[in-house]
Amino acid sequence: MNYYRINPKLFDSKWAYPEIYANCLNYDHNVKEEYCPLCKRPVLGSKWLGPYNVYLSSKKIPNVLFGTCGMIFDMKFKNAFLNSNLKGIYNFQEYNVFYKGKQLEDTFFHPLIEFSKKKFEFSIEQNEKRQNNKSLPKCSLCRNSGRGAYDDGINFYFDENREYDIFRIYENPSQIYCNQEFYDFCLQNNFTNIIEHFERIVINQH
Numbered sequence: 172m173n174y175y176r177i178n179p180k181l182f183d184s185k186w187a188y189p190e191i192y193a194n195c196l197n198y199d200h201n202v203k204e205e206y207c208p209l210c211k212r213p214v215l216g217s218k219w220l221g222p223y224n225v226y227l228s229s230k231k232i233p234n235v236l237f238g239t240c241g242m243i244f245d246m247k248f249k250n251a252f253l254n255s256n257l258k259g260i261y262n263f264q265e266y267n268v269f270y271k272g273k274q275l276e277d278t279f280f281h282p283l284i285e286f287s288k289k290k291f292e293f294s295i296e297q298n299e300k301r302q303n304n305k306s307l308p309k310c311s312l313c314r315n316s317g318r319g320a321y322d323d324g325i326n327f328y329f330d331e332n333r334e335y336d337i338f339r340i341y342e343n344p345s346q347i348y349c350n351q352e353f354y355d356f357c358l359q360n361n362f363t364n365i366i367e368h369f370e371r372i373v374i375n376q377h
């Protein structure tokens with residue numbers, strides 16, 4: 172199975188990109204968006220409370236948009252995903268999209284993406300080894316404390332057991348990853364502004 176990183180060019184002029192209205196940036200700083208399940212430290216920033224209003228840079232609207240608000244997509248993409256057997260999006264946050272101050276009739280969605288748990292057991296073992304090897308990170312799941320002895324690239328487990336088709340990993344939480352199934356889904360549905368952003372990644376097996 173091939174794996175990819177979704178690595179869009181931000182502020183590209185080919186397609187519209189969304190930006191959050193400055194007066195909508197309200198956060199609850201007591202609640203973080205995601206915590207490492209092993210060491211419990213926050214791995215994503217404070218929870219954004221909305222309102223979920225974004226404005227577009229142009230009217231050339233693709234199926235998938237990337238901007239300062241992250242990834243959003245249209246109803247066509249959402250319905251196709253829900254009708255597929257793909258896994259990895261556990262909720263859709265509805266966004267109100269504006270162009271030149273006027274709200275568009277179409278609804279757009281921000282996907283809430285699952286974190287891969289495949290490395291969890293392995294990380295518990297690594298954390299135990301740290302008692303004798305202080306060069307290992309304090310937490311092997313999110314790699315708290317930076318570089319560790321086995322830090323030689325992206326270190327996550329992949330095996331024949333399918334977990335998610337689109338996902339995040341704790342050691343690089345702001346990045347979105349996907350597998351060949353998700354890639355093929357985008358290709359078969361002819362979605363615009365996504366295929367060109369897939370970057371094949373090399374997997375380090377443990």
Ligand SMILES: [Zn+2]
Binds near residue numbers: 211212310312313315
């Ligand atoms: Zn951790």
